[in-house]
Amino acid sequence: xxxxxxxxxxxxxxxxxxxxxxxxxxxxxxxxxxxxxxxxxxxxxxxxxxxxxxxxxxxxxxxxxxxxxxxxxxxxxxxxxxxxxxxxxxxxxxxxxxxxxxxxxxxxxxxxxxxxxxxxxxxxxxxxxxxxxxxxxxxxxxxxxxxxxxxxxxxxxxxxxxxxxxxxxxxxxxxxxxxxxxxxxxxxxxxxxxxxxxxxxxxxxxxxxxxxxxxxxxxxxxxxxxxxxxxxxxxxxxxxxxxxxxxxxxxxxxxxxxxxxxxxxxxxxxxxxxxxxxxxxxxxxxxxxxxxxxxxxxxxxxxxxxxxxxxxxxxxxxxxxxxxxxxxxxxxxxxxxx
Amino acid sequence: xxxxxxxxxxxxxxxxxxxxxxxxxxxxxxxxxxxxxxxxxxxxxxxxxxxxxxxxxxxxxxxxxxxxxxxxxxxxxxxxxxxxxxxxxxxxxxxxxxxxxxxxxxxxxxxxxxxxxxxxxxxxxxxxxxxxxxxxxxxxxxxxxxxxxxxxxxxxxxxxxxxxxxxxxxxxxxxxxxxxxxxxxxxxxxxxxxxxxxxxxxxxxxxxxxxxxxxxxxxxxxxxxxxxxxxxxxxxxxxxxxxxxxxxxxxxxxxxxxxxxxxxxxxxxxxxxxxxxxxxxxxxxxxxxxxxxxxxxxxxxxxxxxxxxxxxxxxxxxxxxxxxxxxxxxxxxxxxxxxxxxxxxxxxxxxxxxxxxxxxxxxxxxxxxxxxxxxxxxxxxxxxxxxxxxxxxxxxxxxxxxxxxxxxxxxxxxxxxxxxxxxxxxxxxxxxxxxxxxxxxxxxxxxxxxxxxxxxxxxxxxxxxxxxxxxxxxxxxxxxxxxxxxxxxxxxxxxxx
Numbered sequence: 001x002x003x004x005x006x007x008x009x010x011x012x013x014x015x016x017x018x019x020x021x022x023x024x025x026x027x028x029x030x031x032x033x034x035x036x037x038x039x040x041x042x043x044x045x046x047x048x049x050x051x052x053x054x055x056x057x058x059x060x061x062x063x064x065x066x067x068x069x070x071x072x073x074x075x076x077x078x079x080x081x082x083x084x085x086x087x088x089x090x091x092x093x094x095x096x097x098x099x100x101x102x103x104x105x106x107x108x109x110x111x112x113x114x115x116x117x118x119x120x121x122x123x124x125x126x127x128x129x130x131x132x133x134x135x136x137x138x139x140x141x142x143x144x145x146x147x148x149x150x151x152x153x154x155x156x157x158x159x160x161x162x163x164x165x166x167x168x169x170x171x172x173x174x175x176x177x178x179x180x181x182x183x184x185x186x187x188x189x190x191x192x193x194x195x196x197x198x199x200x201x202x203x204x205x206x207x208x209x210x211x212x213x214x215x216x217x218x219x220x221x222x223x224x225x226x227x228x229x230x231x232x233x234x235x236x237x238x239x240x241x242x243x244x245x246x247x248x249x250x251x252x253x254x255x256x257x258x259x260x261x262x263x264x265x266x267x268x269x270x271x272x273x274x275x276x277x278x279x280x281x282x283x284x285x286x287x288x289x290x291x292x293x294x295x296x297x298x299x300x301x302x303x304x305x306x307x308x309x310x311x312x313x314x315x316x317x318x319x320x321x322x323x324x325x326x327x328x329x330x331x332x333x334x335x336x337x338x
Numbered sequence: 339x340x341x342x343x344x345x346x347x348x349x350x351x352x353x354x355x356x357x358x359x360x361x362x363x364x365x366x367x368x369x370x371x372x373x374x375x376x377x378x379x380x381x382x383x384x385x386x387x388x389x390x391x392x393x394x395x396x397x398x399x400x401x402x403x404x405x406x407x408x409x410x411x412x413x414x415x416x417x418x419x420x421x422x423x424x425x426x427x428x429x430x431x432x433x434x435x436x437x438x439x440x441x442x443x444x445x446x447x448x449x450x451x452x453x454x455x456x457x458x459x460x461x462x463x464x465x466x467x468x469x470x471x472x473x474x475x476x477x478x479x480x481x482x483x484x485x486x487x488x489x490x491x492x493x494x495x496x497x498x499x500x501x502x503x504x505x506x507x508x509x510x511x512x513x514x515x516x517x518x519x520x521x522x523x524x525x526x527x528x529x530x531x532x533x534x535x536x537x538x539x540x541x542x543x544x545x546x547x548x549x550x551x552x553x554x555x556x557x558x559x560x561x562x563x564x565x566x567x568x569x570x571x572x573x574x575x576x577x578x579x580x581x582x583x584x585x586x587x588x589x590x591x592x593x594x595x596x597x598x599x600x601x602x603x604x605x606x607x608x609x610x611x612x613x614x615x616x617x618x619x620x621x622x623x624x625x626x627x628x629x630x631x632x633x634x635x636x637x638x639x640x641x642x643x644x645x646x647x648x649x650x651x652x653x654x655x656x657x658x659x660x661x662x663x664x665x666x667x668x669x670x671x672x673x674x675x676x677x678x679x680x681x682x683x684x685x686x687x688x689x690x691x692x693x694x695x696x697x698x699x700x701x702x703x704x705x706x707x708x709x710x711x712x713x714x715x716x717x718x719x720x721x722x723x724x725x726x727x728x729x730x731x732x733x734x735x736x737x738x739x740x741x742x743x744x745x746x747x748x749x750x751x752x753x754x755x756x757x758x759x760x761x762x763x764x765x766x767x768x769x770x771x772x773x774x775x776x777x778x779x780x781x782x783x784x785x786x787x788x789x790x791x792x793x794x795x796x797x798x799x800x801x802x803x804x805x806x807x808x809x810x811x812x813x814x815x816x817x818x819x820x821x822x823x824x825x826x827x828x829x830x831x832x833x834x835x
Contacts, residue, residue, distance in 0.1 A: 050449035053404060057445045061437030063411050068434040071426020071508075072501060078415025078422075079751035085416050086762040089409050093769060096405040097776070100398070104780050146501050147419075148753040287502065294501045297427040298510040305431055312438035319446030326450055326457055336455050 003302040004292040007069040008272065008279075010309060014065055016268040018058035019129075020174075020261045025052040027175020029095065029122030030168065032115060034194060038108070040187050041115055042338065045099060047182040047331040049338045052099065054323055056092070068305055072146055072295030073279035080140060080148025080280075081132065081155055088128045094121035103338040123168060130167025133271055134160030137217055139283025146280070146290045159212060166205035173198035173244075174264065177257040182331045195248055195256065206241070219281065220274050230273050237266035342747055344759040345417040348766065350723075352409050354716055355770050359403030361715050364478060364531070365538015366396045367471035370451075372565065374464045388558055389467075390455070391789035392542070397452050398780055402773065404445075409766075417759065421730055421749035427510045428494055428517060429484050436480035444473030475531070482530055486523040488731050489722070490591045493517030496742050509731070509742065525580070525587045526722075532577040533718060536678060537711045539570035544708035545785055547701040558789050563704075564689060571682040577675055582637070588725075589638045589646075592732060594656035595725035597649045598664040600634055601627070609634035609646040614669055617661045622649075624665075655735050657728040657745075667720035674714040681707065 025048035035041035048055075067074045078085055094117050102114035138159055141150035176195045180188060213220045224230045240262040247255030275281065279295055282288035296302065370392055377385035411433065414422050422430070450458055450466035458466070487494075493516030494509045511517055543566045549559035589596045596602070601617035601624040602609055611634040615627030632642035639646070649658055681703060688694040695701070726732060733743025 050453040053401075054442070054445040054449060056404075056408075057437065057441045060408060060411060060441055061434065063415075064430065064434035064437040067411075067414065067422065067426055068430030071422055071430055074415050074426065074430070075419035075422040075751070076753075078412060079417070079419035079753045082416050082751070082754050082758050083761070085412055086758075086765060089412055090765055090769060092408055093405045093773075096401060097773065100401040101776060101780065104783065144502050145504050290501070297430070298497070301427045301431055301511050304511065304514055305434060308431070308435050308438055312442075316438065316442045319442050323446045323449050326454055334456055336453050 003299050003306070004296045006306065007065075007296070007302055008276070008292050010306075011062065011065055011069065012268060012272045014058055014062040015272075016265045018055070018062055019264045019268055021055035021058055022052070023171045023174050023264055024048070024178040025055055025175070026122045026126045027171040027173065028179055029118050029175070030126070030172045031175055031179060031191070031194060032119040034190055035187065036190075038111060039333070040190075041111075042103065042333055043183060043187060043331050044179065045102065045118070046333060046337045047179060049099070050327045051323065053096075054320065056096075065305070069297055069302060070279055070290075070292065070295045071297060073290050076142065076146055076148055076280050076290055076295075077136075080150070081135070083152065084128055084132065084155055088125060091121040091125040091128065095125065099338060126168045126171045127164040130164030131156060131160045133167065134163030136281065137163070137213065137220070137271070137274060139219075139281035139286070139289070141284065142280065142282035142288040142290070144285075144288050146282075146288060146295065159216065162205065162212065163209055166202065166209050169198060169202035169205050170260075170264065170267070173202050174257075174260040177244075177253065177260050180253050181257055184330050196245075199245060199248070203241070217274070223273055223276055227273075230270075233266055233269050233273070237263060237270065240266060341750055341754060341756045341759055344756055344763060345750055345754075346746070348417060348759060348763045349413060350720075351763065351770070352406065352413060352766055354719065355774075356403065356406035356410055357716060357719055358712060359399050359406065360474070360478065361530070361534035361537045362541060363396060363400050363403055364471075364474045364534035365536070366392060366399065366541065367467075367474050367538075368535060368569070369538055369542055369566065370396060370467050371464075371471045374467045378460060378464055384557060384561065387789050388562060391558075392562075393451060395545075395781070395784055397448075398777070398784065400448065402777060406770075406773075417751055417754060418730070418749050419751035419753065421744060423506070424508050424744050424749070425488075425731060427508060428487060428491075431511065432480050432484035432487070432518075436477055436484075440473050440477035440480060444470055444477065447473065478530060478534070479527060482527045483518050483520075483523055485722075486526050487517055487520050489526075489726060490520050490522040490587075491731060491734060491742060492520035494742075521591050522587050525584045529577070529580045529584050529718070532573045532580055533715045535569055535573040536577065537708075537715055539566040539573065540678075540704070540708045540711040542566035543570065543704045544706070547704040548785070549788065550695055551698060551701050551705065555788050560695065564694075567682065567685055567689065570678070571686050574675065574678040574682050578679060581672070581675065585637065592726065593647050594649065594652040594659060595664070596638075597647065597652060598659040598661045598725050599668040599721065601661055601665045602634065602646060602648045603650060603661075605645060605648040605651045607635060607643045607645045608632045609638075609644075611637060612665075612669065614673070615665070617665045619658070619661045655740055656733070659725050659727045664721055664725040667717040667724065671714050671717040671721060674710045674717070677710065678707075678714075 028044060028048050032041060032044055035044045063074075098114040098117035098121065102111055102118065105111075135155045135157070138157060140148060140154045143149050173195065176191055176198050180191045180195060183191065224234075240259045244256050244259040244263070247253065247259055277291045277293070278289045279292060280290040282290075297305075370389060373385050373389040373392065376382070377389060414429075414433075447466040447469035450463065451470050454463060454466060491509070493511060493513035495512045496507050497510050498505045499508050542562050546559040546563035546566065549555045550563065585596065585599075588599070600609070600611060601615060603622040603624075608631055610624075610627070610629040610631045612624060612627045612629035615624040615629065617624045617627075635642050635644040635646055638644060649661070681700075685694060685697075685700055685704070688697050688700065728745055728747065729743050730746040730749045731742070731744040733740045735741070
């Protein structure tokens with residue numbers, strides 16, 4: 001394995017870590033209005049209160065690592081998808097301040113505004129992530145130099161929007177399973193049907209996206225032919241998808257949550273597997289694509305970054321473990337909650 | 339409007355807004371560690387209470403620092419794609435290191451600092467506070483490393499990189515430690531930290547002075563004020579020394595920037611250091627300037643006959659930075675720094691005499707002095723970044739030959755159009771204005787609420803108690819003469835610390 005491949009994998013790990021962890025708090029926000037009164041919504045918000053900031057660091061680090069390891073891909077993607085990224089930034093800002101500001105003033109109107117801000121900005125962020133993945137799957141027009149030369153409509157194709165909708169459903173389902181674990185009593189009972197509803201919406205969209213992908217994107221199957229072991233992940237993904245309703249039916253909420261986490265990991269993997277060895281695929285001129293080789297930093301820097309990652313990883317895992325351990329168990333309100 | 343101007347405006351707007359928060363949280367972080375350590379050590383509840391109060395303020399500022407910080411990371415790619423391609427190998431790795439070594443540490447323990455009061459023991463809570471403080475400091479290290487490399491690049495080589503058959507030059511790391519400890523890193527880091535400590539200390543003094551003037555939370559306010567005064571006095575004095583080393587480093591490595599700072603248009607001995615002035619770049623002179631002739635030569639070369647290069651000699655190689663802006667930002671920063679040295683020494687004198695809290699005029703000064711502290715930090719940033727223009731990555735000049743470097747005008751994204759940037763600036767303008775108003779509003783509420791009164795706190799009674807304590811404090815402020823308690827010789831603020 002060469003250094004570029006290693007970093008392609010490591011970026012995949014960061015992206016999967018982000019999607020699983022921030023995935024549930026985006027999903028929680030989408031289901032925010034399942035809570036009927038202020039106390040229920042506070043409980044929902046506080047189920048992710050101490051954790052969302054740490055979860056978002058995975059995205060920040062993913063961005064930094066992409067910049068460092070594959071500066072060409074970082075520059076092309078971020079400048080090419082300019083308006084989408086700006087919109088995403090606005091969403092992330094609004095989400096953060098909604099969480100932060102909601103509980104600061106005791107006024108029903110004030111809280112309602114931030115409730116809406118929390119729900120809408122998180123939903124839109126999830127949609128944008130999905131749209132970005134969809135656009136990356138189909139590819140976008142690049143010049144020979146690897147610079148985006150398309151327009152706004154190359155980024156929001158109907159396919160990309162459908163992938164975006166599927167992402168929203170997937171994360172909402174993930175969030176519902178998380179909330180079921182973190183709440184109790186009446187509120188918990190309210191999430192029970194939502195776990196099924198989000199699952200069926202997701203399942204429907206998943207089937208549509210799968211057929212659409214297989215029918216229109218050649219790259220999707222190309223790597224599976226070349227590296228047949230990729231089928232293992234496809235099968236595991238399908239198993240996880242069926243394991244989730246099994247967990248729900250047998251009243252094993254942890255199984256359900258683990259299944260949705262595994263699904264997200266499998267989707268990130270399959271996304272990377274389809275792209276490989278490209279980072280930004282050029283469509284219609286595939287020879288203009290930015291691959292992991294023509295877009296990477298120097299080997300020296302990749303080695304250096306690997307050392308940084310090796311030193312940093314045990315620390316990151318221990319902070320994460322300490323944080324999740326400290327805030328384990330059902331969510332409760334106290335004077336220090338939001 | 340052109341993309342270059344708009345992108346520069348957007349970057350300036352977003353980073354200056356962002357830079358309100360990190361220095362403040364770094365400074366406040368030190369205060370929190372101090373208070374928590376005092377609480378562990380002395381077990382006096384007043385420290386616990388103070389730590390809780392400042393932690394609430396810290397949390398609000400920290401959240402705003404985080405959300406506005408993500409914007410900065412995105413903007414390198416969105417608006418400055420050519421720059422990102424050119425420096426990704428070097429700059430990107432510092433940014434990634436910041437994520438791995440600082441952000442995870444900060445965010446993990448921030449959760450425990452803010453929400454873990456009842457979930458972990460006091461020692462673990464202190465540890466979490468220490469880690470959050472350390473995380474902020476680590477973060478500043480990497481970001482200053484990355485920025486310093488742009489100012490005084492080192493440990494790299496310009497090499498050709500091929501993308502689909504098209505070659506382009508870019509900077510690649512050849513020596514990691516030389517890149518990290520480039521000629522300006524250490525000086526700039528110390529300068530940035532001291533700026534952060536000063537801001538944090540003035541912020542604490544501002545709120546404490548206001549409580550003292552209003553006769554509220556007196557014990558708390560006195561201890562906070564005197565602790566912060568100590569930090570501010572030491573940091574302000576140290577900043578003078580740091581600023582001198584900083585200017586020396588600029589003179590050596592970025593002579594055109596120094597010339598811009600001082601409006602030094604023509605190479606000469608006996609060069610003037612201005613106290614203030616109005617540089618006119620077209621007329622190539624400083625109008626209405628009041629300065630000390632020869633002082634600049636003395637500061638740079640320890641000799642009034644030392645020849646300081648002017649922009650006339652430098653502009654051929656370096657180009658000409660926007661002198662007016664760099665000059666004013668630099669001089670505002672220095673003027674505020676001098677004012678702080680004077681005012682903190684004055685306050686320390688009155689403290690030593692035991693009459694500090696009787697000087698209402700001085701307390702009123704400290705209520706407002708936090709604003710110039712913000713301005714000084716921002717002005718420092720403006721001076722550093724504008725002085726570097728027209729370069730985004732400063733060139734190295736060896737024997738009169740310009741090597742490396744990247745001009746700001748050539749660093750833009752090719753794929754981005756002016757209307758995109760204009761749209762996003764309007765978006766940021768609206769959102770940041772809203773954030774600013776909410777920030778002030780919520781900060782004011784927290785300050786009005788004040789620290790919890792001493793005694794056990796419970797959730798059920800919290801609301802009632804807040805109302806009650808507010809009334810008591812209000813009543814006190816109406817009836818009690820502020821000067822009375824300060825003369826008490828048992829007052830810890832005059833005997834301790």
